[in-house]
Amino acid sequence: xxxxxxxxxxxxxPFFCVLLFLTFVSFASDNKGLDFTNRIxxxxxxxxxGFPQEKAYLQTDKPYYSAGENLWFKGYLVNATxxxxxxxxxxxxxxxxxxxxxxxxRVKIRRDSLGFSGSIKLKPELSPGYYTLRAFTYWMQNLxxxxxxxxxxxxxxxxxxxxxxxxxxxxxxxxxxPVKLSFSNSSQSPVSGKNVLxxxxxxxxxxxxxxxxxxxEGKIMFQLSVDSADHARKSIEVTMTDGKPIYKNxxxxxxxxxxxxxxxxxxxxxxxxxxxxxxxxxxxxADGLSVEVKGxxxxxxxxxxxxxSSLHKGMGKFLFVTxxxxxxxxxxxxxxxxxKRFNLPxxxxxxxxxxxTNYGGRIVYEVINHSTRPNNSLYLLIHSRGKVYAIQxxxxxxxxxxxxxxxxxxxxFAIIDSAGHTLCERLIFGGALNLPGIRMKSDKASxxxxxxxxxxxxIRTALGKPCAGNFSVSITDSRMVxxxxxxxxxxxxxxxxxxxxxxxxDPVAYFSGNSVLSGxxxxxxxxxxxWRRFSTADVVxxxxxKPTYYLEAGQALSGxxxxxxxxxxxxCDIIVLSGYNNMMRTxxxxxxxxxxxxxxxxxxxxxxxxxxxxxxxxxxVEIIPDSDxxxxxTNNIPIPRTxxxxxxxxxxxxxxxxxxxxxxxxxxxIDEVTVMADKIDSKPYRQYYDGMSDSQITSREFERFPSxxxxxxxxxxxxxxxxxxxxxxxxxxxxxIxxxxxxTGDVEALSYLTASDVDEIAVFKGASAAIFGSxxxxxxxxxxxxxxxxxxxxxxxxxxxxxxTPLGFMKPTQFYVPKYEVDSxxxxxxxDLRTTIYWNPKLRxxxxxxVHVKFYTADTANNYSVVLEGITNEGxxxxxxxxxxREGN
Numbered sequence: 001x002x003x004x005x006x007x008x009x010x011x012x013x014p015f016f017c018v019l020l021f022l023t024f025v026s027f028a029s030d031n032k033g034l035d036f037t038n039r040i041x042x043x044x045x046x047x048x049x050g051f052p053q054e055k056a057y058l059q060t061d062k063p064y065y066s067a068g069e070n071l072w073f074k075g076y077l078v079n080a081t082x083x084x085x086x087x088x089x090x091x092x093x094x095x096x097x098x099x100x101x102x103x104x105x106r107v108k109i110r111r112d113s114l115g116f117s118g119s120i121k122l123k124p125e126l127s128p129g130y131y132t133l134r135a136f137t138y139w140m141q142n143l144x145x146x147x148x149x150x151x152x153x154x155x156x157x158x159x160x161x162x163x164x165x166x167x168x169x170x171x172x173x174x175x176x177x178p179v180k181l182s183f184s185n186s187s188q189s190p191v192s193g194k195n196v197l198x199x200x201x202x203x204x205x206x207x208x209x210x211x212x213x214x215x216x217e218g219k220i221m222f223q224l225s226v227d228s229a230d231h232a233r234k235s236i237e238v239t240m241t242d243g244k245p246i247y248k249n250x251x252x253x254x255x256x257x258x259x260x261x262x263x264x265x266x267x268x269x270x271x272x273x274x275x276x277x278x279x280x281x282x283x284x285x286a287d288g289l290s291v292e293v294k295g296x297x298x299x300x301x302x303x304x305x306x307x308x309s310s311l312h313k314g315m316g317k318f319l320f321v322t323x324x325x326x327x328x329x330x331x332x333x334x335x336x337x338x339x340k341r342f343n344l345p346x347x348x349x350x351x352x353x354x355x356x357t358n359y360g361g362r363i364v365y366e367v368i369n370h371s372t373r374p375n376n377s378l379y380l381l382i383h384s385r386g387k388v389y390a391i392q393x394x395x396x397x398x399x400x401x402x403x404x405x406x407x408x409x410x411x412x413f414a415i416i417d418s419a420g421h422t423l424c425e426r427l428i429f430g431g432a433l434n435l436p437g438i439r440m441k442s443d444k445a446s447x448x449x450x451x452x453x454x455x456x457x458x459i460r461t462a463l464g465k466p467c468a469g470n471f472s473v474s475i476t477d478s479r480m481v482x483x484x485x486x487x488x489x490x491x492x493x494x495x496x497x498x499x500x501x502x503x504x505x506d507p508v509a510y511f512s513g514n515s516v517l518s519g520x521x522x523x524x525x526x527x528x529x530x531w532r533r534f535s536t537a538d539v540v541x542x543x544x545x546k547p548t549y550y551l552e553a554g555q556a557l558s559g560x561x562x563x564x565x566x567x568x569x570x571x572c573d574i575i576v577l578s579g580y581n582n583m584m585r586t587x588x589x590x591x592x593x594x595x596x597x598x599x600x601x602x603x604x605x606x607x608x609x610x611x612x613x614x615x616x617x618x619x620x621v622e623i624i625p626d627s628d629x630x631x632x633x634t635n636n637i638p639i640p641r642t643x644x645x646x647x648x649x650x651x652x653x654x655x656x657x658x659x660x661x662x663x664x665x666x667x668x669x670i671d672e673v674t675v676m677a678d679k680i681d682s683k684p685y686r687q688y689y690d691g692m693s694d695s696q697i698t699s700r701e702f703e704r705f706p707s708x709x710x711x712x713x714x715x716x717x718x719x720x721x722x723x724x725x726x727x728x729x730x731x732x733x734x735x736x737i738x739x740x741x742x743x744t745g746d747v748e749a750l751s752y753l754t755a756s757d758v759d760e761i762a763v764f765k766g767a768s769a770a771i772f773g774s775x776x777x778x779x780x781x782x783x784x785x786x787x788x789x790x791x792x793x794x795x796x797x798x799x800x801x802x803x804x805t806p807l808g809f810m811k812p813t814q815f816y817v818p819k820y821e822v823d824s825x826x827x828x829x830x831x832d833l834r835t836t837i838y839w840n841p842k843l844r845x846x847x848x849x850x851v852h853v854k855f856y857t858a859d860t861a862n863n864y865s866v867v868l869e870g871i872t873n874e875g876x877x878x879x880x881x882x883x884x885x886r887e888g889n
């Protein structure tokens with residue numbers, strides 16, 4: 001119990017302490033009740049020990065981008081229960097995914113003292129459209145991708161120089177969708193008289209390729225058929241030809257079917273006979289988006305017993321009186337006039353249900369017991385994010401709890417029996433939302449062109465105490481960068497979206513506007529979005545999932561070694577070498593032939609050589625490194641019927657101009673060509689040991705002595721001694737000599753070579769020579785000949801040696817802000833075209849709760865939007881949105 005009280009301690013919620021006191025006092029006279037309580041609490045505490053859960057959230061500098069820009073982000077990784085930035089995982093993965101579920105970019109971010117931050121360079125040839133940005137830790141994959149952070153990002157492209165195309169859909173008529181494709185060139189003039197081939201995938205109604213010719217306005221029009229029963233993702237491939245392809249792109253088509261589905265959810269999941277209960281409903285279209293509906297409920301005798309209409313995003317609720325033995329159905333009509341029939345769940349004779357009402361800051365509960373279980377065997381269990389807040393008997397089948405005793409977010413109220421069965425459960429959003437207060441103070445009321453800005457953001461708790469934590473701030477051009485006011489922010493994501501499965505449309509809408517209406521909208525969401533992060537029934541029973549993916553507290557290399565008959569090779573020596581920090585590590589395989597090299601740190605693009613050597617064995621072994629395992633990329637954000645571009649054309653034009661001013665290369669769509677040529681390589685024949693040597697000399701150094709004998713050239717290398725034909729390294733015995741990877745034991749064999757034949761000589765001494773095994777005991781001299789020089793033969797690396805380049809952490813990058821401190825820079829004719837004026841993901845509050853920001857304004861006289869987000873050390877969520885006035889030049 002001591003551990004439990006330590007975890008549950010919360011001085012800011014005195015009512016909660018009283019509630020627990022009363023709970024345990026009521027059980028003090030009943031040892032069975034106390035044992036039961038301890039067992040339930042212990043089951044929840046197992047989450048902290050055996051399956052600690054994490055949440056990841058990304059703040060990006062902008063809601064949309066142009067190809068060629070950097071997508072800047074700050075990653076917040078918090079404990080899923082407390083929201084404190086105390087987690088075991090040290091690395092965060094960030095992916096950019098296209099609509100075909102292909103990972104365009106994946107970066108690995110290492111946590112520093114201020115969290116995770118990085119960027120993704122958007123390639124200039126990216127096709128315009130919506131992409132998914134998602135973030136997760138390796139450990140988070142144990143809960144599936146449903147609980148990864150996911151965000152919709154639009155990326156435009158005004159850099160591509162050539163033909164561009166826009167697609168528009170008309171209104172479906174008799175099962176056919178009018179489609180219009182508009183083609184233009186880089187000067188926005190129509191491309192007319194060109195042949196266009198169109199083919200569709202994912203459908204049976206548009207097989208093969210269809211040919212069209214663009215009109216004088218650069219347009220083609222055709223129709224796609226809608227199959228109401230086929231909801232597979234569809235796309236069309238468009239190719240413009242002029243004897244050869246000059247434009248090619250793929251467009252993903254929304255689901256235009258007017259079909260929809262309605263699900264009915266009795267409150268707390270149980271519909272009982274002869275009882276008045278709340279039933280919620282949710283209407284979803286074939287495209288995965290909500291459908292507004294209305295309808296009526298009828299009995300099996302066709303008697304109307306209830307009427308309903310959706311309150312928000314296809315969701316709503318109604319009161320419904322059930323009768324014994326009576327089945328009911330609903331006739332539902334969509335906003336488009338489509339009418340369908342759905343059966344309601346059958347009412348059951350036995351069961352337990354729970355009704356909740358949020359009234360004046362109090363949560364009133366009522367238990368309906370239509371079972372053979374006595375009332376004194378039922379308990380109310382309240383938990384939030386897997387943390388127990390109360391367990392109390394429900395002898396009177398009702399009561400109330402102060403909302404201020406619960407944390408802000410999703411709270412679970414469940415009725416369980418003394419055997420640990422979860423009989424029903426009801427989610428409710430509420431609790432004390434005591435967010436820190438944030439005030440911004442600037443050194444001036446308004447700013448001009450290229451002026452310094454000095455900002456202070458004061459962050460304090462609701463009680464006025466300074467907040468300690470880390471934060472990120474984005475300051476953007478208000479005219480060029482329009483905020484998405486309905487998409488997830490750090491508050492809505494951590495308190496809502498991160499704890500339930502499924503796509504939530506416009507999540508911020510549940511936190512804004514009329515508080516009463518927002519509360520009603522949130523309640524129907526809680527009644528219908530039943531899948532959640534913590535399954536009460538499983539936790540109470542102690543049924544925790546067994547992790548498949550490990551907690552990545554550090555980087556490691558692992559794998560297995562097998563022998564010639566594919567059996568594990570145990571007690572096999574493993575040597576790992578890397579040019580990064582001149583690393584050399586050794587280990588042995590275990591009884592299963594597995595090896596692990598941990599406690600290492602390496603950035604991306606780091607190469608390793610791994611060598612396996614079985615002692616006292618005449619046969620070779622095979623080493624098989626493990627690869628990182630990632631869940632399949634899935635784009636779970638529905639495609640809307642009309643994908644409106646969120647940014648203005650002016651934004652993309654300014655981004656293109658900025659890209660070119662900063663030295664970006666022009667991206668041009670060219671005709672398909674075949675290039676045939678011999679590769680020119682300064683190292684024409686690369687070996688597995690390439691780049692691992694201690695020292696080397698190259699052909700440039702040999703140019704000074706073109707006729708020098710090859711053996712004499714060895715003396716140019718530090719540590720190599722040559723006396724006649726006798727060669728040694730550091731005074732040792734005869735070294736191993738390789739020519740293009742082939743061992744030669746006869747020094748005389750080198751007599752025909754001169755320095756002009758050699759591309760490189762590499763020397764391996766000491767630890768680096770360990771990769772060659774016992775043969776390299778006296779050091780190794782590896783000679784690489786120039787192209788055209790006859791080689792003895794060519795070999796590949798043995799199976800006991802591999803060269804791997806695993807995904808390493810991203811090296812730190814910094815957002816560039818010009819400093820206009822002197823007149824020569826301030827008066828420069830080069831335009832300052834920033835749309836993100838300032839981005840800083842590494843801000844920390846000082847002892848007074850102050851965050852200080854300093855930067856210079858850009859050229860355009862538009863106001864600036866300021867968005868600060870962060871987490872305090874205590875897990876308090878911080879968000880601030882403000883405006884800076886930017887006046888004329």
